[in-house]
Amino acid sequence: MNKPIIMFDMDGTLLDLAFDDLIWNHKLPERHALTHKCSLEQSRATLYEFYQEHKHTLSWYSSNYWTSKVGVDVLKLQYEFQDKIAPRQGCFELLDHLKQQGYRCWLMTNADLASLNLKLENVNLRHYFEVIVSSEEIGYSKEFIEFWQIVQEKYPFDPAQTFLIDDTAPVLQGAGKFGIENLITILQPSTLNAPRNALELNYPAIQNLTELEPYLDQYQKEFNAKTA
Ligand SMILES: [Mg+2]
DSSP states (O other): OOOOEEEEOTBTTTBOTHHHHIIIIIIHHHHHHHHHTOOHHHHHHHHHHHHHHHTTSTGGGOHHHHHHHHSSOHHHHHHHTGGGOOBOTTHHHHHHHHHHHTOEEEEEEOSOHHHHHHHHHHSOOGGGOSEEEEHHHHTSOTTSHHHHHHHHHHSOOOGGGEEEEOSOHHHHHHHHHHTOOEEEEESOSOTTSOOOOGGGOSSOEESSGGGHHHHHHHHHHHHHHHHO
């Protein structure tokens, strides 16, 4: 039986985005204010401006970039709070299931290599994945079709027989433009925020990661019907 490749995003998909929220929206403004001796409001305003300017670009995902831009060692800050890094619900249950069933799983992250390593040091995910890619190695973030083209050159795959599970709509759009057919999003990427409204999302959304299993069963049924 021919099984699809299952590609997973890391932050907000396999891992609770609460950690990243904590770092970027709370700890970094505090540390920035302390470093530059300004008010927390001023820090928030400055950082917000940077965030808007760089959202969805490679710089946005680069600890080095932020360290030089804001004068706070962002990687060190992440290590300080690493005990807050946690998997999302159903993460290990789903990955164990997929492994048992013989699915090939790939990890596709916009996290830079340093942040990727930090996450993998804290949550034991590495052994589930045949391929692990950081957009830092590719030179484009996942929002861009070029990311997928370069990944495909390095690691050949058939986009028609691939699933991507990712909490970020512009990433799913980029992957869709490239031709990945099975796109699934996440209802509640961060436990610090309320779940999103499924009706307002452009992709089928799951809460517990094990809710992916019926989508795979359905895919398999349709695949078998087509090839019968
Ligand atoms: Mg994500």
